[in-house]
Amino acid sequence: MPEKVQNKISVLAHAELMTLLPPREQESHKGDFGHVLLVGGHRGFCGAIRLAGEAALRVGSGLVSIATKKEHAASLTLSRPELMCHGVADQRELKRIATACDVIGIGPGLGQTRWSSSLYEAALETGLAAVVDADGLNLLSRSPRKNKNWVLTPHVGEAARLLRCSAADIQLDRQAAVKELQNEYGGVVVLKGSGSLVYGGGDDIYMCKAGNPGMASGGMGDVLTGVISGLMAQGLTILDAAKMAVMVHAMAADRAAQKGQRGLLASDLMQPIRELVNDY
Ligand SMILES: NC(=O)C1=CN([C@@H]2O[C@H](COP(=O)(O)OP(=O)(O)OC[C@H]3O[C@@H](n4cnc5c(N)ncnc54)[C@H](OP(=O)(O)O)[C@@H]3O)[C@@H](O)[C@H]2O)[C@@H](O)CC1
Ligand SMILES: Nc1ncnc2c1ncn2[C@@H]1O[C@H](COP(=O)(O)OP(=O)(O)O)[C@@H](O)[C@H]1O
Incomplete structure (x- = not known):
């Protein structure tokens, strides 16, 4: 169980974060905004990778x-x-596609079969900056390792698996949990849930005060993986991308929930996400 700790908590603010994403130059082209590769979508779960994409x-x-x-x-x-x-059967096919990409997101609907673990290993071997979510985190918990160039996005259940404790232990002290996750696995950790926390080492833990219980529906985390990956592809550092993504994702859910939290779908966030990344 994580030890009790006290840290400085900084509350995320959208206006401040938007300075990281300036308006586009007139002469811009698609090559200026990065190429994301997302890996996942096993049988029954292809919606997860579609949402992330x-x-x-x-x-x-x-x-x-x-x-x-x-x-x-x-x-x-x-x-x-x-x-x-791309339909991908093995590591060789994945690595060939990855050569053209800047960022890799691994896990939404990936499953935990031999196909899943072989693509997970190949994705990490590319050495690209990565976002690891969902089954990527479950595979990581089976074989722990550290990496300074990834963002991990566990929900409470996944965090408990990664720290070999119970979900109740995580919720008892979320700050301690996010620190312990970062310490053990490196990079930047987003501990999801009400009041999501972002921690990349150092003194500050960042907290998101936006978001609502309408987000407790399947696919919301998959959308977050896509948002973080897409911001990293545009040149944000892994910490800035995680902070901005968590804020934009939660604010988008608040906009989308204006007609009610019950029945909110992950797909409903797409339009408000677009508005928020253009809201200077
Ligand atoms: N449309 C699609 O294709 C979709 C596909 N998806 C894909 O499904 C795959 C499985 O992902 P998953 O997250 O559903 O399952 P899993 O990792 O077993 O976690 C659940 C366990 O954690 C526990 N738990 C405790 N506290 C918790 C908390 N606060 N938040 C959440 N969980 C909490 C919880 O406890 P319980 O609720 O039983 O008390 C339960 O034991 C994955 O590949 C994902 O991408 C989904 O994204 C949905 C849309
Ligand atoms: N009650 C809540 N308040 C704020 N945010 C929430 C709440 N419930 C869920 N969320 C957010 O919704 C997302 C759910 O992610 P996750 O559990 O991984 O879903 P899925 O696996 O279905 O995609 C996370 O970003 C989480 O922070």
């Missing part, structure tokens, strides 16, 4: 590729033609 596009990445099960590639492309969807 659209979120990465809506936050402004120039190109987004998806590596998924062969049988999902065509339907994903049809549902969102801007996504470049």
